[in-house]
Amino acid sequence: MAKEISATAGDDSERPRIFLSPLPRVYLDFVGKKIIAFSDTLYSLAAFALITLVVMFKKSRHAHLVVHPLIRSEIMRAGIRLLPMTGFLGLALGLVIIGQTVFLLNRIGVQNYTGTIMVTVVVRELGPMIAALLVLARAGTAIVIELGTSRALGEVEALEALGIDPVHFFVVPRVIGLALSIFSLTMYLILIALLSGYLFAFLQDVPLHPSDYFNQLANALTWQDFALLALKTSLFGGIIAVVTCFQGLAQPLRIDDVAAATTRAVAHSVVACVLLDAAFIVIYLVI
Amino acid sequence: MVDASISPAQSGRAAEVENVHWRIHPETFWVVGGVFGSGRSDLMATAAGLQRPARGVVKIFGDETFAIGEEMLVEHRRRIGLVFSNGGRLFNRLTIAENIALPIRYHRNWTEAEAEEPVRAILELTELLPFATQTPGMLSPNWQQRAALARALILQPEVLLLDKPLLGLDFRHQRWTLDFLSRLSAGGALYDGKKVTIVATTDNLQAWRAVGQQFALLKGKRWKELGGRAGLEASGALLNDVWADDI
Numbered sequence: 001m002a003k004e005i006s007a008t009a010g011d012d013s014e015r016p017r018i019f020l021s022p023l024p025r026v027y028l029d030f031v032g033k034k035i036i037a038f039s040d041t042l043y044s045l046a047a048f049a050l051i052t053l054v055v056m057f058k059k060s061r062h063a064h065l066v067v068h069p070l071i072r073s074e075i076m077r078a079g080i081r082l083l084p085m086t087g088f089l090g091l092a093l094g095l096v097i098i099g100q101t102v103f104l105l106n107r108i109g110v111q112n113y114t115g116t117i118m119v120t121v122v123v124r125e126l127g128p129m130i131a132a133l134l135v136l137a138r139a140g141t142a143i144v145i146e147l148g149t150s151r152a153l154g155e156v157e158a159l160e161a162l163g164i165d166p167v168h169f170f171v172v173p174r175v176i177g178l179a180l181s182i183f184s185l186t187m188y189l190i191l192i193a194l195l196s197g198y199l200f201a202f203l204q205d206v207p208l209h210p211s212d213y214f215n216q217l218a219n220a221l222t223w224q225d226f227a228l229l230a231l232k233t234s235l236f237g238g239i240i241a242v243v244t245c246f247q248g249l250a251q252p253l254r255i256d257d258v259a260a261a262t263t264r265a266v267a268h269s270v271v272a273c274v275l276l277d278a279a280f281i282v283i284y285l286v287i
Numbered sequence: 288m289v290d291a292s293i294s295p296a297q298s299g300r301a302a303e304v305e306n307v308h309w310r311i312h313p314e315t316f317w318v319v320g321g322v323f324g325s326g327r328s329d330l331m332a333t334a335a336g337l338q339r340p341a342r343g344v345v346k347i348f349g350d351e352t353f354a355i356g357e358e359m360l361v362e363h364r365r366r367i368g369l370v371f372s373n374g375g376r377l378f379n380r381l382t383i384a385e386n387i388a389l390p391i392r393y394h395r396n397w398t399e400a401e402a403e404e405p406v407r408a409i410l411e412l413t414e415l416l417p418f419a420t421q422t423p424g425m426l427s428p429n430w431q432q433r434a435a436l437a438r439a440l441i442l443q444p445e446v447l448l449l450d451k452p453l454l455g456l457d458f459r460h461q462r463w464t465l466d467f468l469s470r471l472s473a474g475g476a477l478y479d480g481k482k483v484t485i486v487a488t489t490d491n492l493q494a495w496r497a498v499g500q501q502f503a504l505l506k507g508k509r510w511k512e513l514g515g516r517a518g519l520e521a522s523g524a525l526l527n528d529v530w531a532d533d534i
Contacts, residue, residue: 062396063393063394063396064396065396066392066396146380153376154371155376155379157332157337157371157376158371158375158376158378161335161364161371162365162389163361163362163390163393164389164390165361
């Protein structure tokens with residue numbers, strides 16, 4: 001909140017105020033400023049995403065011996081290193097949700113809906129979202145901190161002075177790396193979740209033959225599920241990478257601004273992923 | 288620069304230097320003096336094509352900086368080496384060798400093996416070979432500044448811009464830097480005898496007296512050319528006035 005040193009009407013003198021009010025003086029001003037700031041951020045983010053997309057295609061063959069190792073290291077950080085945690089979450093998802101769902105469905109005699117519910121809940125919704133949030137927490141925050149620190153220390157200007165495009169060097173590898181990582185981790189998580197779900201059901205003596213379980217899953221899955229899953233997870237990765245890179249790079253930062261930029265990036269990424277998820281729900285309903 | 292006004296990188300602030308008329312001829316050695324806040328760093332950034340002037344025209348190799356396409360601008364930037372002050376803005380996650388190799392690997396699409404020879408040559412020339420596998424954070428500011436110089440030279444630029452290259456260096460590294468730049472200006476082994484055009488900024492013009500060829504001063508938002516070494520000697524009172532104001 002900007003400091004205001006101004007004379008206020010109604011004061012008995014023209015002395016400036018020296019204490020800040022804890023509440024906004026005019027609520028409409030406050031809300032209006034927030035909306036304008038949000039619109040500005042959205043506009044800048046869209047422009048940044050567009051620039052990234054153009055650079056990604058325009059310079060796809062340029063300096064690939066430098067950029068491709070960066071993509072691989074990003075896949076290592078956001079994908080391979082997260083396999084143990086993803087496996088753990090897949091196990092938990094399977095035991096906690098799938099196992100109980102199968103058990104309850106069996107109790108009310110509608111176990112033939114198992115496949116449909118698993119596909120809807122795990123394959124379409126929880127799997128991609130959990131993988132995306134995991135990557136955001138582990139890799140997304142690291143990206144903001146790295147790039148924010150680079151920005152604050154002037155490394156971006158140093159790259160420009162060397163004739164190296166900062167978007168091509170910093171952003172493109174992260175976008176590609178995160179998109180591939182979230183897609184792969186989602187497949188892995190879904191597989192682990194479905195297997196561990198059946199394991200839980202088996203331990204509960206649910207009369208569900210493995211072939212029945214997997215046949216139900218196979219019957220409930222369509223080619224659109226695979227296509228939309230691939231698209232959704234890639235977009236999650238792209239969104240998280242663009243938002244985190246934007247918060248780290250796009251605006252001048254000081255070192256002490258990096259923490260605030262990190263929390264902003266996480267919040268914006270979560271909102272963007274949820275909105276994208278909602279858009280895909282509409283697509284699933286239509287197809 | 289033609290009638291240029293140099294503004295700070297942060298937009299919205301008033302110009303730091305106005306009415307700059309400056310032509311840098313090839314193979315010259317310019318030293319620009321000024322106190323803190325006089326606009327030296329922004330002058331270098333504008334000359335390198337990183338910043339727009341608030342007013343006027345800035346041309347690099349005959350082309351107006353922001354009127355040419357991105358590809359041409361990148362080509363021109365490759366012909367200019369810019370060394371930042373205060374540690375040179377090295378990339379902290381890369382080793383010294385990787386920092387130096389990055390420009391040549393990026394622009395020529397080389398592997399590390401292909402870049403090893405020229406990088407090793409620069410490391411030996413700048414006495415940085417023992418530090419090749421260390422990251423910038425492990426080095427003292429003296430060696431960081433030298434690594435920044437090495438990184439700027441890897442593409443063998445025709446013009447070398449140095450922003451306060453002696454700032455924070457101890458006496459030994461200052462002498463080395465001055466001697467090295469003098470040899471570059473005269474045509475050193477690195478460039479097969481070709482002379483490099485050098486522009487350096489400083490807060491102490493006298494330290495460059497024996498090395499520079501052309502001198503200029505930034506004072507009170509104005510650009511003043513002092514001429515050659517004779518002009519620098521003749522402007523003694525003016526320089527005393529500048530530093531006295533700073534104190």
